[in-house]
Amino acid sequence: MSKQLATFEANFRPLINTYLTENLPKDVDQSILSDAMAYSVNAGGKLLRPLLTLAVLVAAGQSEIATGQLRAASALELLHTYSLIHDDLPAMDNDDLRRGVPTNHVKFGAGMATLAGDGLLTLAFQWVADNDLPADQKLALVNALAVNAGPSGMVAGQADDISNEHHQLALPALENLHRHKTGALLHYAVQAGCIMAQTTPQETAALLTFADQFGLAFQIYDDLLDVTSTAEQLGKRVHKDAQESKNTYPGLFGVEGTKTRLAEVVAAAKTALEPLSQDSQLDVTLLTAFLSYFQIEG
Amino acid sequence: MSKQLATFEANFRPLINTYLTENLPKDVDQSILSDAMAYSVNAGGKLLRPLLTLAVLVAAGQSEIATGQLRAASALELLHTYSLIHDDLPAMDNDDLRRGVPTNHVKFGAGMATLAGDGLLTLAFQWVADNDLPADQKLALVNALAVNAGPSGMVAGQADDISNEHHQLALPALENLHRHKTGALLHYAVQAGCIMAQTTPQETAALLTFADQFGLAFQIYDDLLDVTSTAEQLGKRVHKDAQESKNTYPGLFGVEGTKTRLAEVVAAAKTALEPLSQDSQLDVTLLTAFLSYFQIEG
Numbered sequence: 245m246s247k248q249l250a251t252f253e254a255n256f257r258p259l260i261n262t263y264l265t266e267n268l269p270k271d272v273d274q275s276i277l278s279d280a281m282a283y284s285v286n287a288g289g290k291l292l293r294p295l296l297t298l299a300v301l302v303a304a305g306q307s308e309i310a311t312g313q314l315r316a317a318s319a320l321e322l323l324h325t326y327s328l329i330h331d332d333l334p335a336m337d338n339d340d341l342r343r344g345v346p347t348n349h350v351k352f353g354a355g356m357a358t359l360a361g362d363g364l365l366t367l368a369f370q371w372v373a374d375n376d377l378p379a380d381q382k383l384a385l386v387n388a389l390a391v392n393a394g395p396s397g398m399v400a401g402q403a404d405d406i407s408n409e410h411h412q413l414a415l416p417a418l419e420n421l422h423r424h425k426t427g428a429l430l431h432y433a434v435q436a437g438c439i440m441a442q443t444t445p446q447e448t449a450a451l452l453t454f455a456d457q458f459g460l461a462f463q464i465y466d467d468l469l470d471v472t473s474t475a476e477q478l479g480k481r482v483h484k485d486a487q488e489s490k491n492t493y494p495g496l497f498g499v500e501g502t503k504t505r506l507a508e509v510v511a512a513a514k515t516a517l518e519p520l521s522q523d524s525q526l527d528v529t530l531l532t533a534f535l536s537y538f539q540i541e542g
Numbered sequence: 543m544s545k546q547l548a549t550f551e552a553n554f555r556p557l558i559n560t561y562l563t564e565n566l567p568k569d570v571d572q573s574i575l576s577d578a579m580a581y582s583v584n585a586g587g588k589l590l591r592p593l594l595t596l597a598v599l600v601a602a603g604q605s606e607i608a609t610g611q612l613r614a615a616s617a618l619e620l621l622h623t624y625s626l627i628h629d630d631l632p633a634m635d636n637d638d639l640r641r642g643v644p645t646n647h648v649k650f651g652a653g654m655a656t657l658a659g660d661g662l663l664t665l666a667f668q669w670v671a672d673n674d675l676p677a678d679q680k681l682a683l684v685n686a687l688a689v690n691a692g693p694s695g696m697v698a699g700q701a702d703d704i705s706n707e708h709h710q711l712a713l714p715a716l717e718n719l720h721r722h723k724t725g726a727l728l729h730y731a732v733q734a735g736c737i738m739a740q741t742t743p744q745e746t747a748a749l750l751t752f753a754d755q756f757g758l759a760f761q762i763y764d765d766l767l768d769v770t771s772t773a774e775q776l777g778k779r780v781h782k783d784a785q786e787s788k789n790t791y792p793g794l795f796g797v798e799g800t801k802t803r804l805a806e807v808v809a810a811a812k813t814a815l816e817p818l819s820q821d822s823q824l825d826v827t828l829l830t831a832f833l834s835y836f837q838i839e840g
Contacts, residue, residue: 272693273722277701281693330660335633335652354633355704358656359697362628362663366692369667373684379677386671386684394664395570395579399657403575406653424571 249533252302253295259309260294261286263318271367280352280360281367284325287343292537293320293433296458299534300437300451303526312375313440316385319371320433323393326364327402327429329357336406337488344479365393377440384439392432401425410489418491419460426466427459434458443526450520454531457513464506465538467492471499503540510535547831550600551593557607558592559584561616569665578650578658579665582623585641590835591618591731594756597832598735598749601824610673611738614683617669618731621691624662625700625727627655634704635786642777663691675738682737690730699723708787716789717758724764725757732756741824748818752829755811762804763836765790769797801838808833 264285272278294317298309309317332339332347333354340350349357372385391397401424413421434455438448469478470485471494485492493502513535517528562583570576592615596607607615630637630645631652638648647655670683689695699722711719732753736746767776768783769792783790791800811833815826 272698273695274693274698274701274705276705277693277698280701330656333633333653333656335631335647335656349633355631356701358628358631358633359701359704361660363693363697363701365660365663366688366697369684370688370692373681373688379681383671383677383680386667390664390668390671394668395572395575395661397571399661399664400570400572400575402660403572403578403654403657406657407572407574 245536246529246533248530249536252299252530256295256298256309257291259314260291260298260318260321263314264321267315267318267371268322268367271370272363276352276356277359277363280348280356281363283351284329284342284348284360285322285364287345289321289325289343291321293324293429294318296430296433296455296531296534297437297440299530300434300443301441303437303528303531304441304443305525305527306441310376312377315371315375316377316382316436316440319368319389320429320436322364322371323368323389324429326361326368327393327398329361329364331402333357336402337484339481339484341475341480368393381439385436388432388435388439392428392435397424397428397432401428405490408491411491412495413491415496418493418496421491422460422463423456426463427456430459430462431455444524447520447524447526450516451531453516454513457509457516458534461506461509461513461535461538464493464502464509465540467494468499468502468506468540470494506538506540510538543834544827544831546828547834550597550828554593554596554607555589557612558589558596558616558619561612562619565613565616565669566620566665569668570661574650574654575657575661578646578654579661581649582627582640582646582658583620583662585643587619587623587641589619591622591727592616594728594731594753594829594832595735595738597828598732598741599739601826601829602735602739602741603823603825604739608674610675613669613673614675614680614734614738617666617687618727618734620662620669621666621687622727624659624666625691625696627659627662629700631655634700635782637779637782639773639778666691679737683734686730686733686737690726690733695722695726695730699726703788706789709789710793711789713794716791716794719789720758720761721754724761725754728757728760729753742822745818745822745824748814749829751814752811755807755814756832759804759807759811759833759836762791762800762807763838765792766797766800766804766838768792804836804838808836 268282269278297317329348331337333349340347348360373382401421404421405425434451438451470482473482475482517532520526520528566580567576595615627646629635631647638645646658671680699719702719703723732749736749768780771780773780815830818824818826
């Protein structure tokens with residue numbers, strides 16, 4: 245990992261975590277629900293999505309993050325956490341381990357876990373809308389979040405995922421599934437940064453191409469880890485994709501073929517940023533460094 | 543029912559239904575998910591919440607409803623439908639009949655029903671934000687919807703409800719539960735009308751007092767029907783509150799005591815509107831007529 249990325253993470257991960265810990269309880273009016281929501285939000289996630297948003301602001305030359313920007317970026321972690329809680333439910337993937345601890349429904353029951361997810365999803369929209377950003381930015385964020393997280397984005401991907409278990413998809417359908425299921429929220433993470441940094445249309449287009457390749461790399465890497473890691477390393481159950489006959493890259497290309505595909509996608513993400521290092525005021529070295537998350541041993 | 547209310551329903555219920563039927567599929571990018579969402583949205587709900595919103599606009603003198611207002615009002619039906627789908631899930635109330643037809647999870651499975659709810663909740667925010675209303679109204683709607691539907695509103699009430707089964711609550715705690723669980727969304731229905739009609743602070747305060755008494759009456763009436771009706775009449779399972787040891791008014795006051803309480807609350811709702819019929823430009827006869835929904839036989 246680059247020193248710049250390490251410093252960025254060391255600065256901003258605690259900032260987001262503190263924001264979440266301090267502010268989440270203020271907007272929950274039932275004690276068990278509050279505990280259930282906080283349990284998963286504070287479970288030590290990597291905060292990749294809000295960090296990506298803030299990295300776009302840093303790329304645009306911001307050294308300080310405004311309170312409204314921090315609130316809007318943190319909202320994305322609320323939304324991501326909801327998606328994990330619902331995804332883990334017995335009615336969905338039925339996982340009992342996440343980030344090394346029992347999943348929300350194991351701890352609080354499936355009913356309360358459903359509500360914790362519903363609460364986090366709704367609160368994400370509240371945090372995006374009730375902050376001191378300009379009105380046009382807030383509305384653009386609400387719209388982009390709904391489009392990417394909702395039934396034309398992430399929820400469509402989840403529906404595709406559970407509908408196609410035990411049914412091998414060809415590559416175009418698999419990429420469509422992943423673009424929705426994992427890609428849409430990473431797309432939004434970068435888009436939220438563009439909205440708040442007020443990047444030019446050219447810059448936004450390049451950054452969103454980067455985001456989409458980044459999202460694809462993320463899913464391919466996640467598929468690979470499921471095959472090649474232990475539960476101790478991942479903090480969640482492994483080899484579950486095969487057990488549940490999920491559609492994955494290793495299922496389609498094998499492990500070696502998947503590693504090759506990952507390298508290609510990471511290269512495409514890097515290439516997408518290159519015009520910006522010449523033709524714009526943006527400093528894309530930090531965003532480029534995010535691609536180091538996808539390094540495979542051996 | 544008053545002739546004015548019957549005419550209003552005959553005009554606006556088909557308008558909302560047509561809007562929902564035509565526009566819902568445009569924002570869903572997965573076919574089974576689209577079917578699951580449409581199944582419950584088009585199941586013949588009474589559309590009480592969007593009708594209440596539009597009734598405030600009519601009270602303010604509007605004879606025509608603008609497209610953006612119709613979209614924002616219809617969003618509330620998306621949100622209400624999500625709450626019913628999740629409430630019916632096996633992990634929650636485990637109901638298999640709703641509006642006379644199988645519940646969403648009976649038809650599509652609990653996983654897809656969870657996603658249909660998630661999709662409707664997210665899409666509600668999209669519809670409130672991407673329409674031709676002024677930006678300040680849209681942001682006010684997003685905020686009010688999140689506060690009333692989320693973990694400080696309806697979701698808190700649901701959490702209270704499932705946490706207190708088999709545990710008799712005293713009246714203040716029961717009213718707090720109902721204010722969140724049922725009241726918050728009816729509060730928002732009227733508030734959304736106030737935002738779009740740009741009512742004065744005094745008018746808004748009176749209308750929201752009406753909304754809160756209306757919400758209380760709604761829950762008391764719902765509790766009564768569960769005790770006194772048949773499944774054929776209601777299109778859903780009856781006597782389930784007692785079976786599940788839910789906290790209800792009849793459980794606390796008996797049927798006759800509950801009828802007395804209902805009459806008191808309906809009277810309070812009516813009283814809340816009275817100053818408006820003297821001191822404002824609003825015509826509250828239509829809103830007053832909504833209280834006829836709570837008539838008990840005998």
